[in-house]
Amino acid sequence: MSIRTSHRMPGFSPLPYLLILPTAFFVALFTAWPTVLSLYQSFFRQRLNIARFREPTFVGLDNYITLLTDERFLMVMYNTVLYVVGTVPISIGLGFIFAMLLNRKFPGIGLARLAFFYPTVLPMVSAATIWMFFFTPDYGLFNTALTAIGYHGPQNWTANPNLALIAVMIVAIWKNAGYYMIFYLAGLQALPSDVFEAAALDGANWWQIMTNITFPLLRRTTLFITTIAVIGAFQTVDHIFVLTDGGPSRASTVLLFELYRRRFESYDIGMSATVTVILIAVLLIFTVTNFMLSERRGE
C-alpha cells in the first residue's frame, strides 16, 4: 500500500472521529433523535391544549388507525398524491422543452435562459405573493388572460374548492420548470454529437432522433430530476400558506401542511408525530424504490 495508507493506520487515532464529531452531533440532534422521538410519540395520545390529555398515554396503534380511517386525512393524502403527480411530470416536461429550445445558438439566448431560470432564485413566498395578484378575480392577470382565450368559469381560484389545489400547483410548476431545465441542458450538452450526425446522415427524422437517441441517453438525468422533484414536492408548502392557507376546508392541504396544522394549530403531539412518521415512511419508500430501480436498470 502507499504511504498515505500507512500514515493513516499507526494504531488507533481519535482524530478522524473528532473531525466527524461536529457533523455527526448535529445530524444526531436534528435528524436521528427527532425521527426516533416521532416514532415513539406516535404511540401515545398527547394534546397540549386539553388538560386531561396533556400527559402522554400509551395508545398503541390507535393514532395510525384513527388517521388512516379518517376521511379528512385520506383527502389530504389524496391531495398530496394529486399535487405530486400533477406538478412533477409537467414541470419536468417543461424543463425538458426549455432545455431543447435553448440547446442551440440564437440571438437573445442569455435572456431566455434568465427568464426560465429566475423563478428558481425567487423565494417561494415572493413568487406566491405575486401569483396571489394573478389569481385575483376580475382584474388579476391570470383571469384576464383566461377570459381572453374564452374561459368563463369561476374566477376566484384560491377560494374555490375545486381550483385551489390547482392554483398552488400552477405556481409550483412555474417556479420549478427552470430548475429542472438546467439539469437537462447539462445533460444535452454532454451528449456525443457524432451519434446525432450519424443518425442525421442515415436520414432519421427529428422524432426518431428524439425517441431513439435523446430520451434513452437522458434516462439517468430524468431519474435524478424525478427524485429531487418528488422529494421537493413533499417539502414545499410556502405557497400554500400565502395563497390558500390549505383551504377552502382542506381542499389544498397536503401532508406537510397537515403536519403543521396538527402540531401548531391543534397542539396534538401524538397525531403530529404520527403524520411525521407517515411522511418519512412515504419519502423513504420512494427513495429506496427509486434507488433500487436505478441500480437494476443502471449500466
Place this chain on the structure above:
Amino acid sequence: MTAETFGSTGQAKGILGRIGYWLSVGLTYGLAALWAVPVIWAFVASLRPPDDPMGRGDVWLSFPLTLENYQKAWSLAPFNLYYVTTIAVVVTVLAVQFVTITLAAFAFAHYRFAGKRWLFFFILLQLMIPTTALLAPNFSTIRTLGLFDTRLAIAIPYFGSAFGTFLMRQAFLEVPRDLVDAGIIDGCNWWQLLRHIYLPPSMPTLTAFALSSASWHWNEFLWPMIVTNSETSRPLTAGLVRFTQLGEIGARWSLLTAATLMVAAPLFLVFLVLPRRFIRSFLHSGIK
C-alpha cells in the same frame, strides 16, 4: 457552450429547416416572455402611486412613477430588522457549515478507521429524511434548548450538512494522490494537509455549495416562521408573509409588490451579476 446537436441538423435541410428553426426560436421567445411576466409585472406595479387602485385593464403602469411604495413598505414593517436577521442567519449557517463539512469530508476522504462506512451512512440519513419533515420534534428540541424566538434557532438545524459533506468528500477524493503523498513526506500535519493540499483545488466545489446553501436559507420560510415570534428574530420571508396579512395592506398591490421585491432583491442581484456561477452551483446541488 452550446453543442449544436440540433441546430446543425436543422440548417442542413435548407429552407424548410430554416423556417423550423425560426419557428422554434419564436416559440422560445414567447415562452420566455410568458415566464418573465410575473417579475416584470411586479416591478412595474411597484412603481405605481401607492393610492392608485388597480382595476380591469389597469394593472400595469400608472403615472407618475414613484419609489414611494418602497418607503411606505419599509415604514409599515421593520424590514431593516428582517434584513439583519436573514443576513445573520445565512452568514452563520455558511460559516459553521464550512467548518463542519470540511473537517468531516477530510476525515472520510483521507483516513481509514473502524466504523467509517457506518458513520458515513449515519450522516447520509439527513439526505433521506429531510429536516423539513421533522419540524414538529425539532420544534420541541428548540424549546428544550431555550432557543425559541432566536436567530440561532433558525440556523442551528442546518449546522451539519450531509450533502455538503458528501460534495466535499467527492472533491477531496479527486485531489491527486501524489500531491498528498508529497505533503506527507514533507512532514505536513493533518491541518497543513487539509489547508494547503486538499482545500485549494476544492474551492470551486465549496463555492458552488455555498451559493446554493445561501440561496436556500435566504428563501426558507416554514421553519423560521415556526421558531420565531418577534420582529427582532423574524427573517425576510416570514416578515413578508406577515406583511401581506397586515390589515392596512389589503389589496394594495403596489405596496405588496414593493415588499416582495425587497425580499428577493439581494439574492436576485447576485444572480444577475453571476448567472453562470449560480446556475452551476444549483446544478451541483440537486439535493440541499
